[in-house]
Amino acid sequence: MKSKLMWSAVVKCDKRYDGKFFYAVKTTGIFCRPSCKSKTPNYDNICFFENATDAIEQGFRPCKRCQPERSIKTFDPQQEIVDDSIIYLKQHYQEKITLNSLAFKIGVSPYYLSRIFKKKLGITPHKYLEIIRIHKAQRLLLNTVHTSTEICFQVGYKNFSSFYRHFKKIYGCSPSQFRIQNGKRNREPLLKGHKKS
Ligand SMILES: [Zn+2]
Structure with a gap:
């Protein structure tokens, strides 16, 4: 599922969407928070995830810069x-x-x-x-x-x-x-x- 709203959040690096969804870049195999300041990916190469666990399960690696995996509930x-x-x-x-x-x-x-x-x-x-x-x-x-x-x-x-x-x-x-x-x-x-x- 791709929405214009999500895409525009990625383009604008909108912090307000952090935690609400994640985006992954198929060509690099890396996923990010919406606010990540890394280079804006090509629209055709991205997909969205509701949570970081799903992205990891699909084989994407967390971005070193925005560390999207940190939102995964930590072991308590x-x-x-x-x-x-x-x-x-x-x-x-x-x-x-x-x-x-x-x-x-x-x-x-x-x-x-x-x-x-x-x-x-x-x-x-x-x-x-x-x-x-x-x-x-x-x-x-x-x-x-x-x-x-x-x-x-x-x-x-x-x-x-x-x-x-x-x-x-x-x-x-x-x-x-x-x-x-x-x-x-x-x-x-x-x-x-x-x-x-
Ligand atoms: Zn990132």
């Missing part, structure tokens, strides 16, 4: 640690997990893990684990006939009072009230347990 090791932790918590929420044991599995210090978790998500790993557990409990309440106490242990709580407290904090009512209030719409699946037609 802290995000990677948070993502790995979330995967681990979602797979092991039924087990006993402490900040120390989680940090050990991920391979960082507990202090560091807690700090970057708060920085990225605004909550501690433990708080995140509570949310996973309560959401699982909520689903079990609506889709199984297990009692609140059974569900409490199934989702990894060691005592009912903390389960009750956390549930109420998130849903504003007790687990059994929640089931009564929200189960009516789903009476069929409630009675049939997990079965779905």
Whole structure:
């Protein structure tokens, strides 16, 4: 796709279009930002890309001068640690997990893990684990006939009072009230347990 607007941005080296699209020159195999001050290419030899990744995938090399590849999202090791932790918590929420044991599995210090978790998500790993557990409990309440106490242990709580407290904090009512209030719409699946037609 070529548009007059894009072409005129390239001719004028218009900075306002940087990041909105990239142009590549077929004869040189190089791609640039619209604002690049390199020699204006021949219209017939250029093609446009929405992002730098696409241009690289098509075999173009980034221009040394305007470094268009720099807009590609850079690797974020802290995000990677948070993502790995979330995967681990979602797979092991039924087990006993402490900040120390989680940090050990991920391979960082507990202090560091807690700090970057708060920085990225605004909550501690433990708080995140509570949310996973309560959401699982909520689903079990609506889709199984297990009692609140059974569900409490199934989702990894060691005592009912903390389960009750956390549930109420998130849903504003007790687990059994929640089931009564929200189960009516789903009476069929409630009675049939997990079965779905
Ligand atoms: Zn360039």
